[in-house]
Amino acid sequence: xxxxxxxxxxxxxxxxxxxxxxxxxxxxxxxxxxxxxxxxxxxxxxxxxxxxxxxxxxxxxxxxxxxxxxxxxxxxxxxxxxxxxxxxxxxxxxxxxxxxxxxxxxxxxxxxxxxxxxxxxxxxxxxxxxxxxxxxxxxxxxxxxxxxxxxxxxxxxxxxxxxxxxxxxxxxxxxxxxxxxxxxxxxxxxxxxxxxxxxxxxxxxxxxxxxxxxxxxxxxxxxxxxxxxxxxxxxxxxxxxxxxxxxxxxxxxxxxxxxxxxxxxxxxxxxxxxxxxxxxxxxxxxxxxxxxxxxxxxxxxxxxxxxxxxxx
Amino acid sequence: xxxxxxxxxxxxxxxxxxxxxxxxxxxxxxxxxxxxxxxxxxxxxxxxxxxxxxxxxxxxxxxxxxxxxxxxxxxxxxxxxxxxxxxxxxxxxxxxxxxxxxxxxxxxxxxxxxxxxxxxxxxxxxxxxxxxxxxxxxxxxxxxxxxxxxxxxxxxxxxxxxxxxxxxxxxxxxxxxxxxxxxxxxxxxxxxxxxxxxxxxxxxxxxxxxxxxxxxxxxxxxxxxxxxxxxxxxxxxxxxxxxxxxxxxxxxxxxxxxxxxxxxxxxxxxxxxxxxxxxxxxxxxxxxxxxxxxxxxxxxxxxxxxxxxxxxxxxx
Numbered sequence: 033x034x035x036x037x038x039x040x041x042x043x044x045x046x047x048x049x050x051x052x053x054x055x056x057x058x059x060x061x062x063x064x065x066x067x068x069x070x071x072x073x074x075x076x077x078x079x080x081x082x083x084x085x086x087x088x089x090x091x092x093x094x095x096x097x098x099x100x101x102x103x104x105x106x107x108x109x110x111x112x113x114x115x116x117x118x119x120x121x122x123x124x125x126x127x128x129x130x131x132x133x134x135x136x137x138x139x140x141x142x143x144x145x146x147x148x149x150x151x152x153x154x155x156x157x158x159x160x161x162x163x164x165x166x167x168x169x170x171x172x173x174x175x176x177x178x179x180x181x182x183x184x185x186x187x188x189x190x191x192x193x194x195x196x197x198x199x200x201x202x203x204x205x206x207x208x209x210x211x212x213x214x215x216x217x218x219x220x221x222x223x224x225x226x227x228x229x230x231x232x233x234x235x236x237x238x239x240x241x242x243x244x245x246x247x248x249x250x251x252x253x254x255x256x257x258x259x260x261x262x263x264x265x266x267x268x269x270x271x272x273x274x275x276x277x278x279x280x281x282x283x284x285x286x287x288x289x290x291x292x293x294x295x296x297x298x299x300x301x302x303x304x305x306x307x308x309x310x311x312x313x314x315x316x317x318x319x320x321x322x323x324x325x326x327x328x329x330x331x332x333x334x335x336x337x338x339x340x341x342x343x344x
Numbered sequence: 345x346x347x348x349x350x351x352x353x354x355x356x357x358x359x360x361x362x363x364x365x366x367x368x369x370x371x372x373x374x375x376x377x378x379x380x381x382x383x384x385x386x387x388x389x390x391x392x393x394x395x396x397x398x399x400x401x402x403x404x405x406x407x408x409x410x411x412x413x414x415x416x417x418x419x420x421x422x423x424x425x426x427x428x429x430x431x432x433x434x435x436x437x438x439x440x441x442x443x444x445x446x447x448x449x450x451x452x453x454x455x456x457x458x459x460x461x462x463x464x465x466x467x468x469x470x471x472x473x474x475x476x477x478x479x480x481x482x483x484x485x486x487x488x489x490x491x492x493x494x495x496x497x498x499x500x501x502x503x504x505x506x507x508x509x510x511x512x513x514x515x516x517x518x519x520x521x522x523x524x525x526x527x528x529x530x531x532x533x534x535x536x537x538x539x540x541x542x543x544x545x546x547x548x549x550x551x552x553x554x555x556x557x558x559x560x561x562x563x564x565x566x567x568x569x570x571x572x573x574x575x576x577x578x579x580x581x582x583x584x585x586x587x588x589x590x591x592x593x594x595x596x597x598x599x600x601x602x603x604x605x606x607x608x609x610x611x612x613x614x615x616x617x618x619x620x621x622x623x624x625x626x627x628x629x630x631x632x633x634x635x636x637x638x639x640x641x642x643x644x645x646x647x648x649x650x651x652x653x654x655x656x657x658x659x660x
Contacts, residue, residue, distance in 0.1 A: 154643075158642035162639060165635035331464045
């Protein structure tokens with residue numbers, strides 16, 4: 033095998049490799065986590081984070097960045113804990129309206145050639161304002177069926193593991209293996225070529241933004257299923273987590289170079305990093321800093337591999 | 345006649361127009377009562393926005409993907425470290441400021457190191473470093489709130505005829521940075537890199553050195569803001585930088601700087617900073633609830649960007 037090929041293989045294996053090392057370290061520090069129950073606890077919160085990361089990845093695919101996903105997940109969580117529980121029809125309608133709004137933002141960004149960073153920054157206020165209007169004080173109640181789904185106890189394999197694998201595979205097939213998926217990614221790589229080939233860039237952008245809206249809504253629903261109640265600030269940190277997770281999983285900021293499986297692995301890695309640091313009994317003051325350091329470490333490894341890849 | 349048309353095509357005009365419109369709406373609601381005080385307070389808070397936005401603007405001008413997300417953490421760290429070292433002593437004001445600047449330089453070098461040596465995209469590099477900086481601030485602060493030296497507190501809150509002295513000083517700094525951007529080799533190089541980094545490198549410009557300087561300068565501006573803000577608000581708090589992440593980016597873009605890089609202007613920063621603060625004041629004056637206020641803030645920001653940003657892209 034030639035060096036560049038080896039480098040490319042390493043590059044795509046890096047997210048999984050870092051996850052394996054982290055998991056190994058956790059098992060070593062706290063052997064009791066190596067059980068059905070332990071894994072369930074460790075990975076519970078990974079499901080909504082993975083969904084939010086996929087939402088971010090959809091926007092990254094078309095060379096944009098979404099800084100509103102955290103407050104959007106909070107909003108959908110608030111809708112789930114209130115309307116979807118009390119009057120399901122209203123709840124479903126509201127969630128669909130949110131997804132359509134996301135599509136409209138995609139159209140606005142494309143038609144007026146606006147910077148996505150700023151539009152989504154403004155949008156984050158809109159989502160947060162709506163969330164506060166719907167649920168002014170923390171509360172609400174998770175609909176029973178979501179609660180049951182999120183606390184399923186299938187035989188042998190914990191539910192979060194199954195959920196993450198299924199989500200990753202479905203998105204992988206749609207985005208990486210289907211013909212239109214290639215067009216979607218191509219629109220990030222070379223928009224002009226895709227437009228010349230007769231595809232509508234507007235449609236591509238709206239599709240990807242609506243996909244992001246859908247994953248964001250699913251993240252909100254899954255989160256409420258775990259926490260049983262919601263509040264307007266419940267998922268604000270997801271904005272930064274989702275960007276970090278997507279990049280950790282091998283996505284790039286430009287060029288339509290994304291990886292759904294990598295994004296899910298990145299999200300799980302970040303979730304585990306938090307547990308790992310608490311198992312280390314690290315001073316809580318340093319926990320955020322250590323998360324930053326882990327991020328830098330993985331990216332540094334990638335840079336080293338990337339340099340070999342560029343040598344060809 | 346030509347002078348008039350070029351005047352009306354200045355990208356920064358829009359931000360000032362929006363600021364004045366919002367101010368008039370507020371004044372109309374209160375029937376002119378306290379309109380002067382509102383403006384005075386707006387200048388006080390806009391000053392802090394402008395200090396960080398100048399640095400952010402130079403970084404954004406470097407081209408797509410260049411943005412500094414570590415500004416809030418840098419502000420917090422510089423604020424806490426300088427306040428604790430000054431320990432409320434007046435003669436420590438200048439050494440304290442130099443320490444804040446040193447914090448900025450260290451952060452800037454760290455950011456550039458991550459971007460250059462490890463080839464991490466600036467957004468992720470500054471994001472990761474902000475985690476580390478914030479951690480350092482939490483560890484150093486230990487929940488203490490050290491009062492600033494009395495002279496520093498007096499200086500940051502002093503006013504001449506309703507106009508904050510700090511605002512006048514920052515208007516002066518903004519004017520100097522305007523000259524730096526448009527009339528020095530460094531400033532022209534920043535713009536050239538933003539328009540076409542490859543062309544700039546082939547033309548023999550010192551791309552790497554200018555990038556390095558720009559990120560360090562941005563961090564120093566953020567650190568300076570943390571220093572004066574801590575002096576202004578009676579001590580450093582761990583969440584003092586929180587709203588400045590969004591504000592710094594929003595002020596730069598509403599002010600007429602292109603996020604794609606290579607086109608920027610300083611006057612718009614003041615217009616946008618005043619607009620942002622007056623907008624919040626207006627919505628507060630109207631007596632709206634928190635939810636509606638946030639909702640309207642977001643919608644108005646998006647509307648302003650759609651109007652201001654769209655016209656520029658069609659010109660190019």
